[in-house]
Amino acid sequence: MEGRDATAVTVRPEAPGSPGRREGFGDLALAAASSKTFLTGAAILVFWVFMALFWGVVAPYDPQAVDPTASLAPPSGEHWFGTDNLGRDVLSRVLAGASSVLTVAPLGTALGMVGGIAVGLVTGYYRGRVDDVIMRVVDALLAFPLIIIAVLVLSVLGSSKVNVVLVIGVVFTPIVARTVRSAVLSEREREYVAAARLRGESGGYIMVSEILPNILSPIAVEATIRLGYAIFTSATLSFLSLGIQEPSPDWGLTISLGRVYLQAAPWVVVFPALALATLVVAVNLVADGLLQAVEE
Amino acid sequence: MSAANGRATVDVEGLSISYLRRRQPLRVIEDLTFSIRPGEAYGLVGESGCGKSTVAMALMRYLPQNAVVDAGRVTFAGDDLLGADGATLRRWRGSRMAMVYQDPASALNPSMRVGAQISEVYRQHRGMDGAAASKEAEAMLGKVRITDPGRILGRYPHELSGGQQQRVMIAMALSTDPELLVLDEPTTGLDATVEAEVLDLVEQLRSDFDTSILFISHNLGVVRRVCERVGVLYAGRLIEEGPSDELLREPRHPYTLGLLRCVPRRGMRKDALRLEPIPGSLPPLGADLPGCVYASRCPIARERCHVEPPPPYDTGDGRISRCHYHDEVPTIPPGEQQITPPPPSDGATLLKVEDLVKTYGTSGNSMQAVAGVSFEVRQGEVFGLVGESGSGKTSLARCLSGLVDASSGRATFEDHLDISAAEHRRNAELRRKLQMIFQNPDTSLNPRHSVRRILGRALLLLAGVKNRRERERRSLELASSVRLEPRHLQVRPSALSGGLKQRVAIARAFAGEPALVLCDEPVSALDVSVQAAILNLLLDVQAERKVSYLFISHDLNVVRYLADSIGVMYLGQLVDVGPARAVFDPPHHPYTEALVSAMTTLEDSGGSRPRIKLGGPMPSPSDPPSGCRFHTRCPRFLGDICRDEAPPWQRDGEGHQYRCHIRPGELSGLQRANGASPDEPQAATRRDHPPKENGRQG
Numbered sequence: 001m002e003g004r005d006a007t008a009v010t011v012r013p014e015a016p017g018s019p020g021r022r023e024g025f026g027d028l029a030l031a032a033a034s035s036k037t038f039l040t041g042a043a044i045l046v047f048w049v050f051m052a053l054f055w056g057v058v059a060p061y062d063p064q065a066v067d068p069t070a071s072l073a074p075p076s077g078e079h080w081f082g083t084d085n086l087g088r089d090v091l092s093r094v095l096a097g098a099s100s101v102l103t104v105a106p107l108g109t110a111l112g113m114v115g116g117i118a119v120g121l122v123t124g125y126y127r128g129r130v131d132d133v134i135m136r137v138v139d140a141l142l143a144f145p146l147i148i149i150a151v152l153v154l155s156v157l158g159s160s161k162v163n164v165v166l167v168i169g170v171v172f173t174p175i176v177a178r179t180v181r182s183a184v185l186s187e188r189e190r191e192y193v194a195a196a197r198l199r200g201e202s203g204g205y206i207m208v209s210e211i212l213p214n215i216l217s218p219i220a221v222e223a224t225i226r227l228g229y230a231i232f233t234s235a236t237l238s239f240l241s242l243g244i245q246e247p248s249p250d251w252g253l254t255i256s257l258g259r260v261y262l263q264a265a266p267w268v269v270v271f272p273a274l275a276l277a278t279l280v281v282a283v284n285l286v287a288d289g290l291l292q293a294v295e296e
Numbered sequence: 297m298s299a300a301n302g303r304a305t306v307d308v309e310g311l312s313i314s315y316l317r318r319r320q321p322l323r324v325i326e327d328l329t330f331s332i333r334p335g336e337a338y339g340l341v342g343e344s345g346c347g348k349s350t351v352a353m354a355l356m357r358y359l360p361q362n363a364v365v366d367a368g369r370v371t372f373a374g375d376d377l378l379g380a381d382g383a384t385l386r387r388w389r390g391s392r393m394a395m396v397y398q399d400p401a402s403a404l405n406p407s408m409r410v411g412a413q414i415s416e417v418y419r420q421h422r423g424m425d426g427a428a429a430s431k432e433a434e435a436m437l438g439k440v441r442i443t444d445p446g447r448i449l450g451r452y453p454h455e456l457s458g459g460q461q462q463r464v465m466i467a468m469a470l471s472t473d474p475e476l477l478v479l480d481e482p483t484t485g486l487d488a489t490v491e492a493e494v495l496d497l498v499e500q501l502r503s504d505f506d507t508s509i510l511f512i513s514h515n516l517g518v519v520r521r522v523c524e525r526v527g528v529l530y531a532g533r534l535i536e537e538g539p540s541d542e543l544l545r546e547p548r549h550p551y552t553l554g555l556l557r558c559v560p561r562r563g564m565r566k567d568a569l570r571l572e573p574i575p576g577s578l579p580p581l582g583a584d585l586p587g588c589v590y591a592s593r594c595p596i597a598r599e600r601c602h603v604e605p606p607p608p609y610d611t612g613d614g615r616i617s618r619c620h621y622h623d624e625v626p627t628i629p630p631g632e633q634q635i636t637p638p639p640p641s642d643g644a645t646l647l648k649v650e651d652l653v654k655t656y657g658t659s660g661n662s663m664q665a666v667a668g669v670s671f672e673v674r675q676g677e678v679f680g681l682v683g684e685s686g687s688g689k690t691s692l693a694r695c696l697s698g699l700v701d702a703s704s705g706r707a708t709f710e711d712h713l714d715i716s717a718a719e720h721r722r723n724a725e726l727r728r729k730l731q732m733i734f735q736n737p738d739t740s741l742n743p744r745h746s747v748r749r750i751l752g753r754a755l756l757l758l759a760g761v762k763n764r765r766e767r768e769r770r771s772l773e774l775a776s777s778v779r780l781e782p783r784h785l786q787v788r789p790s791a792l793s794g795g796l797k798q799r800v801a802i803a804r805a806f807a808g809e810p811a812l813v814l815c816d817e818p819v820s821a822l823d824v825s826v827q828a829a830i831l832n833l834l835l836d837v838q839a840e841r842k843v844s845y846l847f848i849s850h851d852l853n854v855v856r857y858l859a860d861s862i863g864v865m866y867l868g869q870l871v872d873v874g875p876a877r878a879v880f881d882p883p884h885h886p887y888t889e890a891l892v893s894a895m896t897t898l899e900d901s902g903g904s905r906p907r908i909k910l911g912g913p914m915p916s917p918s919d920p921p922s923g924c925r926f927h928t929r930c931p932r933f934l935g936d937i938c939r940d941e942a943p944p945w946q947r948d949g950e951g952h953q954y955r956c957h958i959r960p961g962e963l964s965g966l967q968r969a970n971g972a973s974p975d976e977p978q979a980a981t982r983r984d985h986p987p988k989e990n991g992r993q994g
Contacts, residue, residue: 034318190739190740191734191735191736191739191740192739192740192741192742192743194697194699194732194734194740195732195734195740195741195801195804196742196753197699197720198697198698198699198727198731198732199727199731199753199754199757199758199804199807200722200724200727200757200758201753201757210742210745213742213744213745214742214743214744
C-alpha cells in the first residue's frame with residue numbers, strides 16, 4: 001500500500017464510486033460504456049436482437065414464401081440480397097434467421113454458465129477430494145474437441161432446438177467451471193471469507209452470498225466469450241444438419257443448403273455468412289470491452 | 297533554500313503534478329520546492345496518498361503515463377531533468393541516478409543469479425567484460441557488508457534473506473557510484489531486526505560514498521536515523537522542512553506535531569498516557585482547497601487559514617513551515633488526556649494454551665509452524681504476541697481462532713471449552729466469545745456488502761438477533777460504540793477510509809459480546825494518524841466491555857504501549873513470556889534483547905545505543921536448529937550446550953520466564969553492561985510531548 005501513490009489514486013477511499021478493480025457491476029458497465037470497442041459491439045448486437053424479435057415487421061417478404069418464377073435471382077431493387085433456389089427473398093430470410101441462433105445460443109450459454117458456476121464454486125471452495133474428482137472429470141471432458149462431443153450426443157439424442165441447447169450447456173459447463181474455480185480459489189483466501197467462517201456461516205451462504213458477488217466480473221466476461229462460441233457452435237451444428245432443421249431460415253442451415261449454388265448464386269450463402277460473422281464479431285467486441293474494463 | 301555552497305544534486309522548483317482520471321486532472325503534487333545537496337541525505341515523510349512516491353518517480357522520470365507535469369523545474373546536477381530525452385535518461389539512470397524499491401523480493405529478477413544482475417550494471421554502464429564485471433560485483437557486495445560475497449554471487453534472489461536481498465539491491469544501485477540514490481520505503485516490508493540492519497548499512501555507506509540520498513518513508517523514527525534534513529509532505533504540499541533533529545524535536549507545523557504525538561513514544565504506556573490521533577482525514581485528490589490544506593484538521597486553524605494559502609515561511613536555521621501561525625505550534629497543548637481506566641481484572645484465566653503444535657504439510661515434507669507453545673491469557677488483559685515473520689504468531693492465531701485445526705496440544709477457554717478443534721466443530725457459544733480482527737480491513741470486509749449487512753449478519757449469527765428491527769437498532773448501537781455514524785451503515789466498505797473500515801471490522805467482532813478477541817496486526821496496514829485512533833478505540837471498547845485481547849504485532853512500540861503481558865515467539869516457540877515491563881527489561885531472552893535494540897524510536901538520534909546484531913538469516917521453520925533454536929544467531933551463544941540441549945525455562949520473578957541456558961542474574965549483568973537499558977523508570981509518568989523533552993538530544 002505504502003509508497004505506491006499511483007495506485008492509491010485509483011483506490012482512494014475518499015472518492016466514493018471510484019473505479020477500483022474490485023468494484024461492482026454498475027461500475028463495470030460504466031467503464032465498459034466508455035470504450036469504443038464495447039459500444040460498437042453492443043450496437044451490432046442490439047441490431048440483431050431487434051431483428052430476432054421484430055423481423056416480422058421489418059422483413060419485406062415472408063421468409064418462407066416460395067416464388068418459382070424468381071429462382072436464384074441476383075440482388076436487385078426488388079430483392080436487395082437476391083433470392084434462393086426456391087425463389088425465397090434472401091434479405092427476409094437473413095433477418096428472420098437471427099431469431100433461431102439468438103434463442104439457442106443464449107439459452108445454451110445460460111445453461112453452461114449456471115452449471116459451470118455451481119461446479120466452480122463447490123470445487124473451488126471445498127477443495128480436497130471433491131475438487132480432485134470433479135476436476136479430473138472436467139479435464140477428461142476438455143480433452144475432447146467440442147464439436148465431436150456435440151456430434152456424438154446429437155446423433156444419439158436426435159436433433160432438436162432443445163437438444164442443441166442442452167449440448168451447448170453441457171459442453172460449456174466444465175469450461176466455465178475452470179474459470180469460476182480459479183476465481184474462487186483466490187477469493188476464498190481473503191479475510192472476509194475467514195471472518196464469515198468464524199461467525200459460523202454455512203458453506204452455501206459463503207459461496208453464494210460472500211464469494212459469488214465478488215467474482216461477477218470474470219463471470220460476465222466469460223459469459224460473453226461463451227456466447228460468441230455458442231453462436232458459432234449452433235451455426236456449425238445447423239450446417240452439419242445436426243441442429244435446427246428445415247424449413248427454418250437459420251443461417252448455418254441456409255449456408256449448408258445454399259453452398260451447392262455458391263458458384264452460380266453466391267448471394268444465397270454470402271449474406272447469411274456475413275450476418276453470422278457480424279454477430280460473432282459483435283459479441284467478441286463486447287467481450288473485449290468488458291475484459292478491458294475489468295482489467296483497468 | 298537551494299545549496300549555499302556549490303551546485304545542488306537535485307533542485308526541484310515549483311513542481312506540480314497531476315494524474316488524469318477519466319480525462320479529469322487531479323493534482324497530486326502542488327508547488328513543490330526542495331533541493332538535495334551533494335552527499336546529503338534528504339528524508340521525505342508523509343502518510344500514504346500524500347504523494348511521496350510520485351516525487352520519487354518524477355525524479356527518476358518514471359512517472360506513469362497518466363501523470364502530467366503541470367508546472368515547475370527539476371534540475372539534476374545542473375541539467376534539466378524534465379526536458380531530458382530518452383537516450384540521455386537511459387545514460388543517467390543506473391549510472392548517475394539509481395533507485396531502491398520497497399520490496400526487494402519483487403525488484404530483483406527471480407530467474408537471474410545475483411551475480412549476473414549486479415555485473416550487468418558494470419557491463420552496461422562501464423563497458424566491462426564478464427570476468428571484470430563479476431569481480432567488481434563481488435567487491436561491491438563486500439562494500440555492502442554481505443558475508444561471503446563470492447558465494448552470494450551464485451545464488452538466486454529467493455535463496456537470500458530479505459536483508460540480503462535489500463543489500464544486493466543497494467549494491468546494484470551504488471555500483472556505478474551514482475550522484476543520486478532514491479530509496480523508496482526501503483525497509484517497510486522488512487522485519488525489525490532486518491530493518492535495523494539495512495538502516496545501519498545506509499548510515500555506514502554515507503561515509504563511504506559521496507552520494508546524495510532521497511529517503512522516502514512513512515516512519516519518522518527511521519528518517520531521523522538516516523537523514524540530515526527532512527521534508528514533510530501532506531496532500532502533495534511540502535508543509536515543513538528542516539534539519540531532521542530540530543524538526544522532529546520541535547516541529548513548526550501542526551501536522552508534524554500531530555504525527556509525532558500519535559505514535560507511542562519510548563516508555564509510554566496505556567495507563568499513563570493516551571495517544572492523540574489526528575482528527576479528520578486527508579482531503580480527497582483534486583479537492584479545491586482555497587486556504588491551507590491542513591486547516592480542516594488543524595487545532596489552531598483560524599478563519600484566515602481557510603481562505604489564504606500559507607506561503608513557505610522561513611522560521612530560521614534553514615527551516616521552512618507552511619503555517620500562518622508557525623510560532624504558536626510549540627505551544628499547542630497536548631489533547632485531553634482522558635485515560636481509560638483499565639477494566640478490573642479478576643485475574644482468572646480465560647485462555648489456557650498447553651503445548652500447542654501446528655504442523656503443515658505431509659510427514660515427508662512437514663513444517664512445524666507452531667512447535668509446542670504454552671501460555672495463559674487472563675481475563676481483561678492484553679496479551680501481546682511479538683516475533684518476526686516466520687515466527688509462527690499468525691499460525692498460532694489461526695489455530696486459536698479455529699480457522700485451522702491444531703495438530704496436537706490443548707487449548708481451553710474459560711476452563712471448559714476446548715478450542716483446539718476447527719471452527720466448524722465449535723459451538724455457537726464459543727464462536728460468540730472468541731472473535732478475530734484481521735490485519736487488512738480492505739480484505740476482511742466483503743467489498744460487495746454494505747456496512748449494515750456486515751454488522752447485521754454478525755448480529756444474526758453471533759448474537760442471535762432474529763428480528764429485523766431489533767437488528768437494525770443493535771447495528772446502530774454497535775456502530776456508535778466504535779464511533780461510526782448512522783450514515784456509514786448504508787455504504788459499502790470501498791466508500792470508507794482505512795480507519796473507518798477497521799472500525800467496522802472491530803464492531804463486527806464485538807457483535808456477540810466476546811470475551812477474547814484475537815487481533816492479528818490490526819493497525820499495521822494503517823497510517824500512523826489512524827493507528828492511534830484505532831488503538832484508542834480498542835482500549836475504550838475494552839474498558840466498556842471487559843474483553844481480553846490477544847494482540848499480535850511486529851511493532852514493539854505498539855505492543856509495549858498496549859500489552860499487559862507479552863510473549864515473544866521465535867521459530868514456532870515461545871522464548872520469552874511475562875508481564876510487559878519485565879519482558880522489555882533485562883534480563884530477557886537474547887532474542888528479545890535483539891528485538892528491543894532494533895526498535896526505531898523517535899528519541900534515538902542514532903548511534904546512542906549499541907545495536908545488537910543477529911548473525912545470519914532466520915533458519916527455515918521446516919528444518920529448525922538443534923538444541924536452542926536461536927543458537928545460530930544468538931549474540932550470547934555459549935557453546936556446545938546451546939547447540940545440543942534445549943534450554944530450560946528460567947524464572948525471573950513476577951511471572952516472567954525465558955528459555956535460555958544463561959541464568960537470570962548472569963544474563964541481567966551481561967545485558968545491562970551492554971548499555972541496552974531501554975526504559976528509564978520515570979518514563980512512564982512523564983508528560984510526553986516533544987517540545988518539552990529536548991534535553992537529551994543534540
